[in-house]
Amino acid sequence: MKNTNTNTKLILLHPYIQKQGNSNRLWLLAFISILTLAFLATLIYTRDRESTLNNTNTSIISSVISSTNAVSAPLPATVINTLIHYASKSNDTYHMTYSDLKPISDVLRKCSSPCNLLVFGLTPETLLWKALNHNGKTVFIDENRYYAAYIEEKHPEIDAYDVQYTTKRSEMKELIASAKEHVANECKPVQNLLFSDCKLGINDLPNHVYEVDWDVILVDGPRGDWPEAPGRMSAIFTAGVLARSKKGGNPKTHVFLHDFSGEVEQVCGNEFLCKENLLEASGSMGHYVLERMNESSVQYCKGSSSSLST
Known part of the structure; x- marks a missing residue:
């Protein structure tokens, strides 16, 4: 199968x-x-x-x-008053008194924002001016380049520049006479000092300093305690020119002159800031108010009298 x-x-x-x-x-x-x-x-x-x-x-x-x-x-009034109070209570003889600080503070407080403040001299009040003008532009001018650099390094918010003064306090009369002689040319009351050859004009600052319309100018430097010291002749003359040469903004500029009783301050104040512009003098502070002038002006003051003794 x-x-x-x-x-x-x-x-x-x-x-x-x-x-x-x-x-x-x-x-x-x-x-x-x-x-x-x-x-x-x-x-x-x-x-x-x-x-x-x-x-x-x-x-x-x-x-x-x-x-x-x-x-x-804006800073509250209580803060402003407190700052001035403590700044004026220092025992340092180089500090300003309350009567010196108050007029400047009042002008800064009323100044339209932003306020442009120019200060000749780095002093114990430097930080105070920066604080009181916190809304605006604040620039400091000093003759000591090392101190200016030190201040800027320690306080980066401070805008400081150094200037090399070529004047001597002992040459005040000759310098004033030269400025008045060349009032129609190099030493005009209305000009851009950056291009000036006037012996009393400061022309070596950064360009932008000359372009600012300064609302408040404080002259509290340079030193002038001995004959070879630079004195404040150039600072006072420059303040007067900057105030009269404003291009815009408020036509008036407040110029404060510290140590008002000093010879240089009295003489140069009368010559370049003018008696008719002196608003008040309290303590050791002179307060001038200068108005913008025409470019063709060739006279610092309305009166022709001079403070220089012959």
Whole structure:
């Protein structure tokens, strides 16, 4: 009898094949799940980061606006009075008295913002002037380049420049006579001192100093305690020219002259700031108010009298 099962083949499916297919599916599912989670995490992180950045930027802008508003706000009267009070209570003989400080403070307080203040001399009141004129531009001029650099390094907010005076206190009369002789040329009362050859004019300051319309000028330097000292002749003359040469802003300039009882201050004040412009003299402070003049002017004062003794 013939065996009909001779060519029959037995095919067995090993369980490993089924396991391998399930494993591949699991890995694929896991991979897709990881990609999905990564996408969701990235989306959430991006949204959170954008929200954080927006909040941070808003906070920064708000801070800047608040700071700007704080800076532009005027100093309260109580703060001004407190600063003047403590500044005048120092036992240092070189400090100004209350009667000297008050007129300057009053003018700065009433000055339209921003107020431009020019100060000849770095003194114990330097930080006070900067604080009282916190809305405006304050520039200091001093004859000591090392001290000016020291002040700027110690107080970066202070804008100070040094100037090399070529005058001598003992030559005051000759310098004044020369200025009056050349009043129609190099020593005109209205001019840009940057291009001036007048012996009393200060022409070596940074260019922008001559371009500012100064509202208040305080002459409290340079030194003038001995014959070879530079004296304040150039500072007083320059203050008068800057005041008369304003191009814009308030046509009036307040010029304060400290140590008003000194010979140089009295003589040069009369010659270049003029008696008719003297508003008041309290303590050791002279307060002048000068008005802008025409470019063709060739006379410092209305009167032709001179303070120089013959």
